[in-house]
Amino acid sequence: NDQTWMWKRARGYFDVVTYIGNDTAGRTVSHNLGVVPEMMWVRRRNSTGGDWDVYHKDIGNTKYLTLNSTAAASTSQYTWHNTTPTESVFTIATGANNTNGDYFIAYLFATLAGVSKVGSYTGNGSTQNIDCGFSSGARFVLIKRTDVSEGWKVHDSVRGIVAGNDPFIELD
Numbered sequence: 001n002d003q004t005w006m007w008k009r010a011r012g013y014f015d016v017v018t019y020i021g022n023d024t025a026g027r028t029v030s031h032n033l034g035v036v037p038e039m040m041w042v043r044r045r046n047s048t049g050g051d052w053d054v055y056h057k058d059i060g061n062t063k064y065l066t067l068n069s070t071a072a073a074s075t076s077q078y079t080w081h082n083t084t085p086t087e088s089v090f091t092i093a094t095g096a097n098n099t100n101g102d103y104f105i106a107y108l109f110a111t112l113a114g115v116s117k118v119g120s121y122t123g124n125g126s127t128q129n130i131d132c133g134f135s136s137g138a139r140f141v142l143i144k145r146t147d148v149s150e151g152w153k154v155h156d157s158v159r160g161i162v163a164g165n166d167p168f169i170e171l172d
Helices: none
Strands: 014-020 028-029 039-044 052-057 063-066 090-091 104-108 140-144 152-156
Touching: 014 052
Parallel strands: none
Antiparallel strands: 014 104, 028 090, 039 052, 039 104, 052 063, 140 152
């Protein structure tokens, strides 16, 4: 069984950017999000294999996660060039997300009240209620522990988001 989620490009909360790599350190890529991206997923499009590198504002611009892996956050200057994205560009280094001549796609996410929330929380080893600020409930929640190897957990309205032991799937 396949499950698909889609996002609509909308200024202020989601944008999609494509670019061709040029292997230049500190390269900036323009986007139309109109606000600073809080999370980005970037992947090479024209070859098999390759990872989905993830930027998240709360782990910073010197680390990255991998969407198709359970790995903890890794440190690398070769992903985001140690540069925080702005409301108009994000910066990449040489290598994985900027290989010369390769085609890339980037999904950019930001918080927009009542529509989306990009954030983080610190676990306490016990049951916690995390308020994402949605008065009528969320339809899609993606959670990844960043300090140890653990899967990307998706809770969604298809499986049911309720208080307690919510069903989920893992992306990786």
